[in-house]
Amino acid sequence: MGAKGKATEVVGLLAVALLSMAVRPLASHADIIITLEKADQPRIKRPVLDRIKASARRGGITLAQAIDRYAARNPRMTADTPDGPVTYPDVLIDDLPLVELIDLRLAAKSLGMSYEQAIDRYAWQPRLNEIGERLLRTHPGELSGLALVDGAMKVRIGFKNEVPDEAVTLARTLPVEVELQGRKGFSESELVEVMEEAHDSLRARPEVRQVQGRYDIDTGRITLGVRFNEETKKNMVADLQLPPPTNPAISIKLESGIGAQMIPEDRYLRGGGHLKRPGDSRSGCTSGFNLVSVTSVTVRTAASARHCALSTLIYSNHSVQGGSTTISRAAVAANYDLARLTSGSMITTRTFYSDWQSSRYVDSVGTSPFRGQLICKFGISTGAGCSTVKLINEFIDDPDGRPVRGLVVMAARITERGDSGGPWYYGGTAWGFHQGTYSPNRLEAKTSAFTPAYLVPTALGAQWKIYRR
Incomplete structure (x- = not known):
């Protein structure tokens, strides 16, 4: 079942929407998955950046050069430089600090895409960090993970129990498709706690030399690789016993050897x-x-x-x-x-x-x-x-x-x-x-x-x- 809302246009900082948007009524949160389709999500408007793009085309220069020219002509937002001047001034272009636009230029080169593509794909992502931090504060012990999927153009957010109304409201401020998964049965903080307890238990055993751990926020499975001391047998994983997690939604798998030495x-x-x-x-x-x-x-x-x-x-x-x-x-x-x-x-x-x-x-x-x-x-x-x-x-x-x-x-x-x-x-x-x-x-x-x-x-x-x- 999809929960859809009217498409809106967002100008400037999406963080404003995190504070101002009212909760829209939903038919039900009983579904395990709530999908907010991209067509119904906000469209970000960046009028200043659009003007800079137009000036780049008219002047026959790159977008990066046009942004540099704009930054050089505009004063700092603040004179707060207690440790002396830095390379890039505190210029804000719509919702984007100049330093983030500089990083997106570097990202375009690193990831093999155009500057414009890097801005479209990644410039909004700090807003997802804001959402994650807020949900961790307002719903402690519930968040089971945040992830980008489908080429970084879809967000997946999971919860241990039901999907909170606040999460849907906040998700509606993102300019991409959002999939909210409820009733996963575990939180990410629980996965970390169980994994660290299991690590400490294994490390306390004299025959164990190294332990490597990871977890899957989609399945709740913790995988622990074990490397034994040279004087012990190599196939002792079957002899290791760990108590099962108290949360039945979390499982632990033991493997002999570790994937790669740190x-x-x-x-x-x-x-x-x-x-x-x-x-x-x-x-x-x-x-x-x-x-x-x-x-x-x-x-x-x-x-x-x-x-x-x-x-x-x-x-x-x-x-x-x-x-x-x-x-x-x-x-x-x-x-x-x-x-x-x-x-x-x-x-x-x-x-x-x-x-x-x-x-x-x-x-x-x-x-x-x-x-x-x-x-x-x-x-x-x-x-x-x-x-x-x-x-x-x-x-x-x-x-x-x-x-x-x-x-x-x-x-x-x-x-x-x-x-x-x-x-x-x-x-x-x-x-x-x-x-x-x-x-x-x-x-x-x-x-x-x-x-x-x-x-x-x-x-x-x-x-x-x-x-x-």
Whole structure:
């Protein structure tokens, strides 16, 4: 049964609709699936962008060039630059910040499509993050997953029990087809909890060397791969016994061996700065978003991947800014590939490198990545690039036997050694710290993976958060 509403036109920020739209009456939410057809969804109007496109055609220049010209002619939205100027001004084109349009330019190149196609396909997606965050707040323990399907032009949202009226209302603000699935019997938070409990139980056994875990938000199945110590038999999975989950909608499958050993892309370390071992000319690592104490803005620190956190490191800016300092390991997470580092003699800022020599401010921290979402990265070895989300909340034990939880796995490998610890971002939103490469099973190629930025308080202590404007 489909629930349809009158098509509307949305001008500017769709987030306004999240606050203002009234709940429209529905015939029933008893159906397992409610479909909002694309023809009945909003059509986004971007009059300023349309004028820029027209000027590009008249002037015989590319859309990217026309956007750059528009940005250069328009003043900043705000003079809030406490850490000095950055590469791109705070210009808003309709509902799109200039920094997001810059990322979509990079995405078009990374994904092999035109700039216009990238804008049409991905520019609206931050609105889905807003919806996911709101539903997590208003319906805790109900959301069973967000995903893009059908070439990123359809949204699927699942719920443990019935589909809330609010979810339908919010879904009606998206410019694509939306499928809302109810009565799945489990939430994504339950899947994470059951998977982590099973991981801890298996890791406590002396014969187990490594455990790799993943879950399927469509079926509620958790799959755990087990690698045994060399002195034990290789076929002991049948001897392992785990108590069944208390939620019968969730199942656990055990496999012998793990798909791919986690391979940190470095062992050495800023928001996009260069980290290396003193006296070592090799690639090293990339620094991630900086952190600040929740109790005092004067207490700030650098951060990167846990496997990059040597006792002593040299941090260096990109060449245009120049400057370097010696920093050291301050703390490492027990269950996540995150570490806190000192800042040496330099001032810790709210900015990060999104590309070579290009800096921007952190304006927000992403909390709900969904399958199919476009996110970009910067690393010292490969520079800037973008990919889409394939899996979330994966985990594996690293080669030293330490748990690496909460991984977001991308659809492509766009990173190499030297990128570890670097920023994953979209626009001014901090999404994560690069971890390395990962494969969910033996048949799939390794792709890039990162640790989400929202896990910083969980991983490094509630007193720390991403330093943002």
